[in-house]
Amino acid sequence: MRTSSHILNAATNLLGISLLIIAGLHIANASGKTLADEIAWGGVVCFAASCVFSYMSLRGDDPNDRFERLADKIFLGGTAMLLLAVLVLAVFDL
Numbered sequence: 406m407r408t409s410s411h412i413l414n415a416a417t418n419l420l421g422i423s424l425l426i427i428a429g430l431h432i433a434n435a436s437g438k439t440l441a442d443e444i445a446w447g448g449v450v451c452f453a454a455s456c457v458f459s460y461m462s463l464r465g466d467d468p469n470d471r472f473e474r475l476a477d478k479i480f481l482g483g484t485a486m487l488l489l490a491v492l493v494l495a496v497f498d499l
Contacts, residue, residue, distance in 0.1 A: 412477060416480055423448040427442045431442075437484050439451045445487065448490060454476075454479050455480040458473075
């Protein structure tokens with residue numbers, strides 16, 4: 406079962422949320438007080454890479470689809486980073 410389109414959709418949505426966290430912290434001048442924006446940048450990189458690999462998977466014909474597996478693994482890493490960024494914001498209340 407090909408899940409590349411689902412990965413692409415979810416990764417683009419979470420990429421936007423990660424960028425929203427970064428922008429919000431910079432607008433509030435809180436980016437220097439917490440590591441949440443740096444962690445969210447890691448999520449941005451992971452979600453962007455996941456988007457690229459899932460798109461490559463959609464365009465390819467490989468039945469084993471290494472790009473889809475790679476996109477899935479990177480997506481999980483980005484999700485963990487986004488969760489960590491939110492936990493940092495929740496624990497170290499600004």
